[in-house]
Amino acid sequence: xxxxxxxxxxxxxxxxxxxxxxxxxxxxxxxxxxxxxxxxxxxxxxxxxxxxxxxxxxxxxxxxxxxxxxxxxxxxxxxxxxxxxxxxxxxxxxxxxxxxxxxxxxxxxxxxxxxxxxxxxxxxxxxxxxxxxxxxxxxxxxxxxxxxxxx
Amino acid sequence: xxxxxxxxxxxxxxxxxxxxxxxxxxxxxxxxxxxxxxxxxxxxxxxxxxxxxxxxxxxxxxxxxxxxxxxxxxxxxxxxxxxxxxxxxxxxxxxxxxxxxxxxxxxxxxxxxxxxxxxxxxxxxxxxxxxxxxxxxxxxxxxxxxxxxxx
DNA sequence: ATCAAATCGTGCGTATACACACGTTCTGCG
DNA sequence: CGCAGAACGTGTGTATACGCACGATTTGAT
Numbered sequence: 001x002x003x004x005x006x007x008x009x010x011x012x013x014x015x016x017x018x019x020x021x022x023x024x025x026x027x028x029x030x031x032x033x034x035x036x037x038x039x040x041x042x043x044x045x046x047x048x049x050x051x052x053x054x055x056x057x058x059x060x061x062x063x064x065x066x067x068x069x070x071x072x073x074x075x076x077x078x079x080x081x082x083x084x085x086x087x088x089x090x091x092x093x094x095x096x097x098x099x100x101x102x103x104x105x106x107x108x109x110x111x112x113x114x115x116x117x118x119x120x121x122x123x124x125x126x127x128x129x130x131x132x133x134x135x136x137x138x139x140x141x142x143x144x145x146x147x148x149x150x151x
Numbered sequence: 152x153x154x155x156x157x158x159x160x161x162x163x164x165x166x167x168x169x170x171x172x173x174x175x176x177x178x179x180x181x182x183x184x185x186x187x188x189x190x191x192x193x194x195x196x197x198x199x200x201x202x203x204x205x206x207x208x209x210x211x212x213x214x215x216x217x218x219x220x221x222x223x224x225x226x227x228x229x230x231x232x233x234x235x236x237x238x239x240x241x242x243x244x245x246x247x248x249x250x251x252x253x254x255x256x257x258x259x260x261x262x263x264x265x266x267x268x269x270x271x272x273x274x275x276x277x278x279x280x281x282x283x284x285x286x287x288x289x290x291x292x293x294x295x296x297x298x299x300x301x302x
Numbered sequence: 303a304t305c306a307a308a309t310c311g312t313g314c315g316t317a318t319a320c321a322c323a324c325g326t327t328c329t330g331c332g
Numbered sequence: 333c334g335c336a337g338a339a340c341g342t343g344t345g346t347a348t349a350c351g352c353a354c355g356a357t358t359t360g361a362t
Contacts, residue, residue, distance in 0.1 A: 002275060002276060002279065004263050004267075005191060005263070006279060007263075007266060007267075007275060007278065007279055007282075008169060008173075008262075008263065008266070009188070009191075010278075010279055010282040010283060010286070011162075011165050011166050011169055011282065012166060012169075012170075012188065013209065013282070013283075013286045014162050014166075014282050014285050014286045014289070015162050015163060015165075015166035016209065016210075016319080017285075017286050017289040017290050018159060018162055018163075018285075018289055019163075019319080019320095020319085020320080021289050022159075023319090023320080023321095023347095027321095032346095032347065032348080034347075034348060034349095035347090037160070037163065040156060040160075049310080049311095050310080050311065051309080051310065051311080058164065058167065059167075059348085059349075059350090060348095060349060060350050060351085061310080061311075061312095061350095062311085062312075062313080062314095062349085062350070062351085062352095063347095063348060063349050063350070065311070065312070065313090066347080066348075066349095067347085067348080070346095070347080082310090085309090085310080085357080085358070086310095086356085086357065086358085087309070087310040087311065087356065087357045087358070088309090088310055088311075088357095089310085089311070111159075111289075112155050112156070112158075112159065114288055114289070115158060115159070115285055115288060115289070116155075116158075117288070118284045118285050118287070118288035119281050119284055119285065123277070123281055124153060124158060125153060126274070126277065126281075127158065127278065127281045127282075128153065128157060128158055128161055130270050130274055130277075130278045131158075131161040131162065131164070131165050131278075132161060132164075133269045133270055134165050134168075134169075134266055134269050134270065135161070135164045135165045135168050136269070137265055137266060137268070137269035138165070138168040138169055138172050138262075138265065138266070139168050167349080170349080170350095171349085171350075174317095174349090174350075174351095178351090183316095183317065183318080185317080185318060185319095186317090200340080200341095201340080201341065202339080202340060202341080210318085210319075210320090211318090211319055211320050211321085212320095212340080212341075212342095213319085213320070213321085213322095213341085213342075213343080213344095214317095214318060214319055214320070216341070216342070216343090217317080217318075217319095218317085218318080221316095221317080233340090236327080236328070236339090236340080237326085237327065237328085237340095238326065238327045238328070238339070238340040238341070239327095239339090239340055239341075240340085240341070303362100304361100304362085305360100305361095305362095306359100306360090306361090306362105307358105307359080307360080307361100308357105308358080308359070308360090309356105309357080309358070309359085310355105310356085310357075310358090311354105311355095311356090311357105312353100312354080312355085312356105313352100313353090313354080314351100314352085314353085314354105315350105315351090315352090316349100316350090316351090317348100317349085317350090318347100318348080318349080318350105319346100319347085319348080319349105320345105320346090320347090320348105321344100321345090321346090322343100322344085322345090323342100323343090323344085324341105324342080324343080324344105325340105325341095325342085325343105326339105326340085326341085326342100327338105327339085327340080327341105328337105328338080328339075328340090329336100329337085329338075329339090330335100330336095330337090330338095331334100331335090331336090331337100332333100332334090332335090332336105
C-alpha cells in the first residue's frame with residue numbers, strides 16, 4: 001500500500017540530499033551546486049540569451065540574473081548585448097569558466113558514481129524515463145498530454 | 152546511451168516543477184509548498200521537538216525555525232517548552248492549523264492525481280524504491296551501504 | 303508607417319536552504 | 333559533585349526560487 005504523499009516527499013528528499021552533497025563537494029571551489037548547473041547548461045550551448053539559459057536550466061529569469069552577476073564577479077562568465085536584439089544579452093563562459101567547469105565535473109564524478117552504484121543500469125533508464133514523464137505532466141497545464149515526446 | 156549528468160538534472164527538474172506547481176496551487180491559501188510539508192510532518196507525529204521535526208522533513212533546523220515563526224504568526228502552529236528538557240521546544244498544530252492542512256490536502260489532490268496518471272501503478276512502486284535507494288546512498292557518508300534498509 | 307501587444311532584462315520583496323557561531327541546558331564520566 | 337562535551341534553539345549571512353512590476357525594445361497586425 002502506497003501512501004499518496006510518499007512519492008512527492010521522496011522526490012523532495014532525493015533532490016535535497018543531492019543538492020546538499022553537491023554544495024558540500026563544491027565548497028572548496030567557491031561555487032554552488034546551482035552555479036554548476038548553469039555552467040553545465042552553458043557548456044552545451046554557447047551564446048545563449050539569459051532567457052534561453054533560464055528556460056534550459058530550468059530556472060526563473062530573475063534567479064538566473066542574480067546568479068550571472070555573481071559568476072561575472074568571479075570572472076567565469078561574460079555577458080554581451082545581443083547582436084540583433086538590443087533588449088537581450090548573450091551569456092558565454094570565459095576561459096576561466098571552462099577551466100573551472102572541468103574541475104567541478106571531475107570533483108562531482110564521485111557523486112554520480114555513487115548514485116549509479118545505488119541502482120541497476122537498467123533501472124537507471126527506467127528511473128530517468130519516469131522522472132521525465134512526471135516532469136512533463138507537471139509542466140503541461142493542458143489536458144492533452146500527447147505531444148510531449150522529445151523534450 | 153545515458154549522459155551521466157542526465158539523472159541528477161532530471162531529479163532537479165521534477166522537484167522544481169513539483170515545487171512550482173504546489174506553490175501556485177497553495178497561493179490562495181496563504182501558505183507555501185514547504186509549509187505544507189511541515190504541517191504534513193506534524194500531522195504524522197505530534198509534539199515533536201524542532202530538531203526532530205527538522206530531521207523528518209528533512210530540512211535544516213534553522214530553516215525550520217524560520218518557517219515556524221511565520222506559521223506561528225498565522226496561528227497554524229504552537230510552540231511550548233519541552234516538559235523535561237528546557238532547551239527544547241515542542242511544536243504542535245493548532246485547531247486552525249489542522250483545518251488548514253485538510254484544505255491544503257484537498258487542494259493538492261489534483262497534483263498527486265496528475266502525477267499518478269503520468270506513470271503506471273507498478274512503476275510508481277519501482278520509482279519510489281529507486282528514489283529511496285538514491286537518497287540513502289547520498290546521505291550515507293560511510294563506504295558500507297549495507298544496513299540502510301527500512302528507512 | 304503606426305501602434306498595441308509581446309518579449310527581454312532589471313529590481314524588489316518574500317520564502318527557503320544551509321553553514322556557522324553563540325548562549326543555554328543537559329548528559330555522562332570521573 | 334563537578335566539569336567537559338554534546339545537544340537544542342537562536343541569530344546572521346549568503347545563495348537560490350519565484351512572483352510581480354517596470355522601462356526599453358521588438359514584433360505583428362492593420
